[in-house]
Amino acid sequence: MSVAVLGSGAFGTALAISLANEGPVTMWARDADHAREMQNSRENSRRLPGAVLPDALTVTAELDRATQADVVLLAVPMQKLRQVVSENADLLRERTIVACCKGIELNSGLGPIAVLRECLPQTTSALLTGPSFAADIAIGLPTALTLACQDEAQGKVLQQQLTTSNLRLYRTTDTIGAELGGALKNVMAIACGAVIGAGLGDSARAALMTRGYAEMQRMAIASGARAETMAGLSGFGDLTLTCSSELSRNYRLGLSIGRAEPFDPSVTVEGAATARAVHEEAQSRKLDMPITAIVVALLDQRLTIADAAAQLLSRPLKEE
Ligand SMILES: NC(=O)C1=CN([C@@H]2O[C@H](COP(=O)(O)OP(=O)(O)OC[C@H]3O[C@@H](n4cnc5c(N)ncnc54)[C@H](OP(=O)(O)O)[C@@H]3O)[C@@H](O)[C@H]2O)C=CC1
Numbered sequence: 001m002s003v004a005v006l007g008s009g010a011f012g013t014a015l016a017i018s019l020a021n022e023g024p025v026t027m028w029a030r031d032a033d034h035a036r037e038m039q040n041s042r043e044n045s046r047r048l049p050g051a052v053l054p055d056a057l058t059v060t061a062e063l064d065r066a067t068q069a070d071v072v073l074l075a076v077p078m079q080k081l082r083q084v085v086s087e088n089a090d091l092l093r094e095r096t097i098v099a100c101c102k103g104i105e106l107n108s109g110l111g112p113i114a115v116l117r118e119c120l121p122q123t124t125s126a127l128l129t130g131p132s133f134a135a136d137i138a139i140g141l142p143t144a145l146t147l148a149c150q151d152e153a154q155g156k157v158l159q160q161q162l163t164t165s166n167l168r169l170y171r172t173t174d175t176i177g178a179e180l181g182g183a184l185k186n187v188m189a190i191a192c193g194a195v196i197g198a199g200l201g202d203s204a205r206a207a208l209m210t211r212g213y214a215e216m217q218r219m220a221i222a223s224g225a226r227a228e229t230m231a232g233l234s235g236f237g238d239l240t241l242t243c244s245s246e247l248s249r250n251y252r253l254g255l256s257i258g259r260a261e262p263f264d265p266s267v268t269v270e271g272a273a274t275a276r277a278v279h280e281e282a283q284s285r286k287l288d289m290p291i292t293a294i295v296v297a298l299l300d301q302r303l304t305i306a307d308a309a310a311q312l313l314s315r316p317l318k319e320e
């Protein structure tokens with residue numbers, strides 16, 4: 001079995017490093033100079049500095065070479081997934097595709113697997129998601145992830161193929177739940193970062209995480225996902241990690257909002273677009289998602305943190 005990773009960002013590089021400890025891996029970068037530099041220096045100094053690329057990992061800018069692999073991991077941001085897949089559909093059609101992104105597409109309201117299904121209807125598609133920082137994976141720290149694939153038999157094969165000495169994969173056929181867990185936890189991480197950044201305290205963060213989880217469950221159940229999936233690695237697990245660590249870019253965006261500090265717009269922060277997509281979806285489906293609505297208002301600078309807190313605290317009292 002051969003593996004390729006398309007996208008040489010932090011996550012793609014970390015996965016490629018871990019997988020290359022088990023066998024040959026090809027990683028594709030869209031920028032030829034960047035690919036050459038990584039191949040020669042054995043480091044991705046732009047996206048994951050300090051991690052050594054093993055000898056079994058080849059970096060290339062030639063997509064047709066990378067897509068010779070049996071299994072192709074797509075580690076590009078959610079809002080770029082459709083473009084990358086549809087532009088290269090001929091090369092990807094015969095492969096098994098594993099999306100590694102977390103988010104909901106603006107305009108369509110679809111998650112990664114649903115986008116793959118639209119672009120490559122005949123192709124087996126799966127999702128790799130769950131609590132994992134690229135920096136941890138790259139240095140061999142232990143990590144547990146969810147491999148979601150609607151086809152149970154294919155999911156079992158992928159679980160075996162993509163498990164490594166430091167990546168332990170659990171599998172599920174609930175692709176909707178896995179998509180929503182990974183997408184929605186980023187929105188909650190922005191909210192939690194804002195609370196901590198504004199000095200509102202750990203108790204307020206715990207309240208937001210818990211009520212954020214209730215919001216995630218509400219959307220998931222209404223979308224046909226299983227509650228157990230939300231309670232697993234892709235939901236609760238990733239919510240816990242992302243809402244409590246400054247390694248998270250979503251959390252750091254929230255911190256900057258809470259501190260009224262600028263944030264580098266070139267950093268990949270999936271939760272920002274996802275919050276807008278989910279808010280729209282929630283409104284049209286009449287789902288109560290107040291934290292998501294507040295995150296959108298904060299991103300649009302329509303609300304101060306003080307007003308946001310006041311709004312949440314003054315909602316009608318109800319049963320938990
Ligand atoms: N970083 C992490 O710890 C984790 C990330 N993820 C998820 O992985 C996904 C990717 O994140 P991450 O790797 O961190 O992001 P990065 O910002 O580090 O990298 C994004 C990568 O996507 C490439 N890219 C962007 N747009 C395009 C395009 N149009 N065509 C081809 N390639 C493109 C970039 O290329 P270039 O370098 O040329 O700009 C870059 O290699 C996200 O959905 C994230 O949520 C999941 C778990 C952990």
Ligand SMILES: O=C(CO)COP(=O)(O)O
Nearest residue numbers: 130131132133248249250
């Ligand atoms: O998804 C992640 C951890 O599981 C990475 O989080 P950020 O994208 O917020 O950095």
